[in-house]
Structure formats: C-alpha cells, structure tokens
Amino acid sequence: MTALDNLFAKVRAENRAALIAYIPAGFPSQAGCAKVIQAFVEAGVDAIEIGFPYSDPVMDGPTIQAAAVTALENGTGSAEVMAALKTATDTGVAAVVMTYWNPIERYGVNEFAQAIAANGGSGVITPDLTIEESAGWLIATKNSSISPIYVVAPSTSDARLPKVTSACGGFVYAASLMGVTGARNSVSSGAADLVARIRKTTDLPIAVGLGVSTREQAKGVAAYADGVIVGSAFIKALQDAPNEDAGLAAVSSLARELAKGVREGR
Amino acid sequence: MSTTPKEDLSAILGHFGPYGGRFVPEALIGALEELEEAHRTSQQDPAFVAELAELHRTYTGRPSIITEAKRFAEHAGGARIILKREDLNHTGSHKINNVLGQALLTKRMGKKRIIAETGAGQHGVASATAAALMGLECVVYMGEEDTKRQALNVARMKLLGAEVVPVTAGSRTLKDAINEAMRDWVTNVETTHYLLGTVAGPHPFPTMVRDFHKIIGEETREQVLALTGRLPDAVLACVGGGSNAIGIFHRFISDPSVRLIGLEAGGDGVETGRHAATITGGTPGVLHGTRSYVLQDANGQTVESHSISAGLDYPGVGPEHAYLHDIGRAEYRAITDEQAMHAFALLSKTEGIIPAIETAHALAGALQVGNELGKDAIIVINLSGRGDKDVQTAAQYFGIPLD
Numbered sequence: 001m002t003a004l005d006n007l008f009a010k011v012r013a014e015n016r017a018a019l020i021a022y023i024p025a026g027f028p029s030q031a032g033c034a035k036v037i038q039a040f041v042e043a044g045v046d047a048i049e050i051g052f053p054y055s056d057p058v059m060d061g062p063t064i065q066a067a068a069v070t071a072l073e074n075g076t077g078s079a080e081v082m083a084a085l086k087t088a089t090d091t092g093v094a095a096v097v098m099t100y101w102n103p104i105e106r107y108g109v110n111e112f113a114q115a116i117a118a119n120g121g122s123g124v125i126t127p128d129l130t131i132e133e134s135a136g137w138l139i140a141t142k143n144s145s146i147s148p149i150y151v152v153a154p155s156t157s158d159a160r161l162p163k164v165t166s167a168c169g170g171f172v173y174a175a176s177l178m179g180v181t182g183a184r185n186s187v188s189s190g191a192a193d194l195v196a197r198i199r200k201t202t203d204l205p206i207a208v209g210l211g212v213s214t215r216e217q218a219k220g221v222a223a224y225a226d227g228v229i230v231g232s233a234f235i236k237a238l239q240d241a242p243n244e245d246a247g248l249a250a251v252s253s254l255a256r257e258l259a260k261g262v263r264e265g266r
Numbered sequence: 267m268s269t270t271p272k273e274d275l276s277a278i279l280g281h282f283g284p285y286g287g288r289f290v291p292e293a294l295i296g297a298l299e300e301l302e303e304a305h306r307t308s309q310q311d312p313a314f315v316a317e318l319a320e321l322h323r324t325y326t327g328r329p330s331i332i333t334e335a336k337r338f339a340e341h342a343g344g345a346r347i348i349l350k351r352e353d354l355n356h357t358g359s360h361k362i363n364n365v366l367g368q369a370l371l372t373k374r375m376g377k378k379r380i381i382a383e384t385g386a387g388q389h390g391v392a393s394a395t396a397a398a399l400m401g402l403e404c405v406v407y408m409g410e411e412d413t414k415r416q417a418l419n420v421a422r423m424k425l426l427g428a429e430v431v432p433v434t435a436g437s438r439t440l441k442d443a444i445n446e447a448m449r450d451w452v453t454n455v456e457t458t459h460y461l462l463g464t465v466a467g468p469h470p471f472p473t474m475v476r477d478f479h480k481i482i483g484e485e486t487r488e489q490v491l492a493l494t495g496r497l498p499d500a501v502l503a504c505v506g507g508g509s510n511a512i513g514i515f516h517r518f519i520s521d522p523s524v525r526l527i528g529l530e531a532g533g534d535g536v537e538t539g540r541h542a543a544t545i546t547g548g549t550p551g552v553l554h555g556t557r558s559y560v561l562q563d564a565n566g567q568t569v570e571s572h573s574i575s576a577g578l579d580y581p582g583v584g585p586e587h588a589y590l591h592d593i594g595r596a597e598y599r600a601i602t603d604e605q606a607m608h609a610f611a612l613l614s615k616t617e618g619i620i621p622a623i624e625t626a627h628a629l630a631g632a633l634q635v636g637n638e639l640g641k642d643a644i645i646v647i648n649l650s651g652r653g654d655k656d657v658q659t660a661a662q663y664f665g666i667p668l669d
C-alpha cells in the first residue's frame with residue numbers, strides 16, 4: 001500500500017473526492033516550488049503531482065509549456081525533481097511524479113522507479129507511454145512498489161480500456177477531453193461518460209484532469225470521480241501575480257476553494 | 267557487413283530492432299490505428315495503387331530521370347556520379363511522393379483537414395499543393411525562425427490556399443513545429459489527418475512514409491542497371507528525418523554489395539556541439555513518438571540542433587536509420603555547413619543544377635566517397651530537391667548583393 005492508496009481509501013470512507021494539485025519542479029523557482037508545495041498542503045490538497053519539466057511537452061497547452069521553460073531555465077533536472085518530491089512527501093502528503101517518457105529512459109528505467117520510491121513517491125504518471133511500450137516499466141515499478149499511472153482519453157475504445165486500466169496502479173487518470181492541458185470555461189461532459197466506461201473495467205480510483213480550474217467545476221467532477229486534478233489554474237495564478245508572494249497567496253486561496261469543491265460533490 | 271536484414275524491417279508492431287514503436291498520448295492511439303489500417307488495406311487495393319501511380323505519372327512527373335554528372339565527377343576522384351533527379355518533381359523535391367500518398371489516405375479515411383509541420387518549407391508547400399489538388403483544408407505549422415529563413419516558401423503556401431502558423435515556442439524551428447502540430451492533432455483528431463513529412467514519429471509513420479518514398483530506389487535501381495549494366499557501389503542521400511534517404515536506400519538494402527551512406531548536417535562541426543547530426547552525435551532516446559537517436563542532454567531534454575539547412579535542422583532521425591546504423595547496414599557521416607556550401611556551388615557551376623542546401627550535404631559526401639573509392643566506382647546521389655528556395659541564403663553566404 002502506497003501513501004496514495006491509503007489516501008484514496010480515506011476519501012472513499014469520507015464519501016468525497018481527493019484534490020490532486022500539480023506543480024512542475026523548479027517553478028516558479030526552486031525555493032518557490034517548495035513554498036507552493038507547503039501552501040498546497042496547508043490549504044488541504046490531498047495529493048501532489050510533481051511535474052518533470054520537459055523540452056517537448058506535446059500534451060501541454062501554453063500555460064504549462066511556459067512553466068516548463070521557466071523551470072528548465074531555473075536549471076531543473078532529475079535531481080531537482082526528486083528533491084521536490086521529497087519536499088512534498090516529507091510533509092506526509094501523498095505525491096507522484098508526472099513526466100514524459102524520455103527523461104525516465106535517460107535516467108534509467110529501474111533507477112528512476114527506485115529513486116521515486118526512495119523519495120517517498122507513490123507512483124509516476126506517464127502521459128506518452130503506451131501500454132505496448134511498457135514491459136520494462138511495469139517490472140521496474142512493481143519491483144520498487146510504486147504505481148504506474150496511465151492516462152486514458154475519451155477516444156480510448158471500450159476494447160482498449162481494460163488493457164490500459166489493468167496495467168494501472170494507484171488511480172486511472174481520465175483526460176476529460178480531447179486536447180492539451182489548460183484551464184477551460186467548462187469541464188467537458190465527455191468526462192462523466194469516460195469515468196463510467198472506466199468503472200466497468202476496474203475497481204481502481206479514477207481521477208479526472210484537464211480543464212478544471214474552479215470550485216464549481218471541482219464540485220461537478222467530484223460528483224462522479226474519485227479525484228480531481230488541477231494544474232494549469234495554479235500555474236496561471238503564479239504567472240499572473242506581480243511577485244512570488246502574491247502568487248503564493250493566490251495559489252493558497254484557489255487551493256482552499258478547490259478543497260471545498262471536492263467535498264461538496266456528493 | 268554483418269547482416270542483410272529482411273526488406274521489411276517494420277513487420278513487428280512498427281519496431282526496427284529496439285527503435286520505433288509508439289510513444290504518444292492515449293488520445294492519438296485510435297487515429298494511429300485507423301491510419302495503420304488505412305495504409306495496410308490501401309497497399310493491397312489495386313484501385314488505390316493505380317490512382318497514386320496515375321497521379322505520379324501525370325502530376326508529379328514520375329519516373330524522375332537520372333543524370334550523369336561528368337564535370338562534377340572530376341572533383342570526386344573521377345568516380346561515375348549519377349544523380350537521381352527528385353528535384354524535377356512537381357513542387358521541387360521528393361516530398362511530393364509522400365504527400366500525395368497521405369492525401370489520398372486522408373480522403374480514404376473520410377477526413378477533410380490536413381495539418382503539417384515544415385522546416386525548409388518543402389513539405390509545407392507539397393502539403394498545401396496536395397490539399398489544393400484534392401480540396402482539403404490545410405494548416406501548416408512552421409517555426410518562426412524558419413518562416414524568416416524560408417520566406418519564399420511561406421508565400422508559396424499562402425498562394426496555394428494554406429494557412430501558415432508561425433510557431434514561437436522553444437527553438438522556433440522544425441521540432442517545435444512538430445510539437446504544435448501534435449497538439450492540434452490531439453485536439454482535432456476526429457476531423458484531421460496529421461500529414462507528417464518524414465520517416466519519424468509514431469508507428470505507422472516511419473513505415474508508411476517509407477512506403478510512399480521507396481519508389482525512388484525502385485526506379486533508381488532499374489535506371490542505373492540500364493545505364494551502367496551493374497549495381498552502384500554506393501548510394502548517398504542527405505538525412506534530416508531521413509525520408510529521401512530511406513526512399514532511395516530501401517530497394518538496395520538486400521543488395522549487400524551496395525554501400526548505403528547517409529549524410530547528416532554537421533553544422534559548425536559535430537565537435538562544436540552546434541550541429542544536427544543525430545546519429546553521428548546523438549544517443550538513443552524517445553522524441554516525437556518514436557525511439558531513435560536523439561540530440562539530448564543528461565536529463566533527456568532535447569538539445570537544439572544547428573544547420574544552415576532548415577530541412578536538416580532537426581534533433582531526431584527516423585528509427586529505421588537508427589537500426590540500419592546499429593546493424594552496420596548503412597553508414598552515417600556528418601557534413602559541415604562549409605562543406606555543404608562548397609558542394610552547392612560546385613554542382614551549380616559544373617552541372618548547371620542548383621541543388622537544395624539539404625541535398626548539398628549528400629553532394630559533399632559524394633566528393634569524399636568518390637575520392638575514397640576512385641575512378642572505377644559508381645556512386646548514386648539522391649538529388650532530393652532544387653535550390654530555388656535557398657537562393658537568398660546562398661546569396662548571403664557567398665556575399666552576392668541582392669538589391
């Protein structure tokens with residue numbers, strides 16, 4: 001049982017959804033990232049997703065792309081990602097890393113899984129790793145007792161869904177819409193359908209990401225999902241703020257609102 | 267030579283040894299499977315094959331001729347130099363072979379919109395051309411840096427009715443244009459086909475794009491046999507993503523006596539770090555949906571490539587080339603900007619053919635290989651494109667005033 005598994009058991013018992021917040025390591029700065037993590041925890045975020053900034057993030061919209069550029073300019077590499085992960089897990093919160101595949105392959109597949117475990121991480125979300133290319137990764141994550149978390153999309157067929165979800169651990173990441181990350185005015189209605197289709201294939205918790213940015217949206221998603229993932233909205237709050245302190249204050253108040261939202265859904 | 271591989275290296279799930287495969291968001295899997303199926307069935311459909319062949323005959327201008335370059339050969343150790351004239355194709359490069367094939371597949375899949383990435387602009391122009399011919403909507407993503415280097419091709423695409431979107435992310439070159447095209451595709455996959463311009467990207471692209479270009483090598487083999495009575499000693503091509511190279515190599519893979527030599531963009535020199543020679547100077551990794559050689563740092567971040575030639579300025583390379591390199595069936599060398607520009611000028615002045623700067627890398631390779639093999643050798647070069655688009659760059663390079 002990872003800290004993430006324990007968390008989902010707890011929120012299930014409380015009959016609510018978990019709030020999962022995303023921040024790239026090294027953004028807005030190395031020290032700033034640690035402060036964002038602290039603010040998340042204090043505001044009632046249930047789990048933290050540390051992003052490994054990557055040069056070619058094809059699943060990300062302009063907001064997270066810009067954050068990745070900043071984080072890379074701040075000298076963020078695997079050491080900084082692991083340090084941010086440890087900062088999060090040292091607080092006792094469940095945490096995972098989200099990364100495109102190439103940084104894992106470059107680090108060493110087994111070594112990466114081991115480093116995640118050593119820093120208290122519960123799992124890794126790999127948005128561009130297909131199940132067909134996962135043989136080595138599934139062994140590595142199993143050996144390190146961390147969860148391989150896959151993203152499924154509205155276009156994933158019923159025939160294919162169980163192939164992906166049966167390999168998944170921790171939770172299934174349901175992408176709410178066909179598109180890249182970024183805040184949207186409304187959460188796609190396709191998300192509820194997708195969650196229902198995933199439920200037929202697995203007992204794992206299901207978290208919905210892509211486009212959630214407000215308490216109302218979090219509440220809506222919490223009605224049918226086990227977790228609500230928010231990323232771009234936090235990053236945008238930091239980017240739009242006149243300075244880091246103002247950004248942190250904005251992150252705190254948004255996280256508090258969202259934490260209410262995930263408790264109001266049912 | 268260690269092994270002579272089977273001709274179709276991609277039989278197993280789009281893998282070439284450890285390379286290739288599919289590293290993409292789940293949202294694209296459905297579209298890739300649909301495309302794989304459309305490609306597979308179309309290759310066995312006589313009506314499709316005939317339609318493409320007819321287009322090539324009446325629109326592309328195939329078969330493209332071969333030209334013996336006798337005066338250029340004097341500078342290449344006296345070896346016989348034979349040029350495969352893909353520059354004479356409609357739109358001025360080999361790119362049209364792939365584009366017409368994929369545009370027909372787009373219609374077969376019932377899609378009405380194509381998107382494409384472009385570096386030099388040749389693939390963008392070819393895509394815009396096919397879209398105009400077949401009544402498809404066309405959006406071309408092009409790094410902002412490249413829209414400046416290749417302003418003439420931007421205008422051509424617009425005249426052909428395409429929308430050109432300058433990409434301002436990252437290094438503002440081909441790799442970022444591909445990222446942006448992938449984002450568009452993830453969002454609009456229902457209605458849109460991503461008409462990828464080289465033998466990279468997730469399966470089935472490396473196999474499918476090769477299949478549309480292998481006609482180059484098939485024609486060349488017959489034409490060279492007819493002209494010289496024997497197989498060539500070496501076949502040379504420039505390698506960006508690797509489509510013109512795999513196109514001319516493929517038919518010769520099972521001819522063990524024929525050396526296959528790919529010429530990568532060495533930029534300022536591989537040792538300077540400012541280059542685009544992915545196989546020569548890179549390491550195995552994953553970029554844009556496929557495993558191959560990549561220019562990357564210790565954290566797996568893609569490193570920016572550098573080349574005078576926009577069409578070779580890419581930090582990745584097709585997975586089949588990575589495999590052909592590893593098994594020793596093909597060789598890859600780097601040619602610097604300076605060596606390429608020397609060959610560019612030489613072919614222009616000795617043969618009256620202004621090549622694309624991409625192609626000039628292959629010509630510079632021929633000068634080396636010809637001198638190594640001597641006057642009894644027969645060397646074939648894929649003349650992948652013409653240099654009209656490069657006149658401004660070349661004029662600047664050689665200090666020719668433009669006003």
Ligand SMILES: Cc1ncc(COP(=O)(O)O)c(C=O)c1O
Pocket residue numbers: 359360385386387388389463464465504505506507508509510511576577578622624625650651652
């Ligand atoms: C004339 C010409 N040759 C070669 C290339 C490089 O592409 P590839 O390596 O896929 O043939 C380009 C790309 O734009 C080109 O325009």
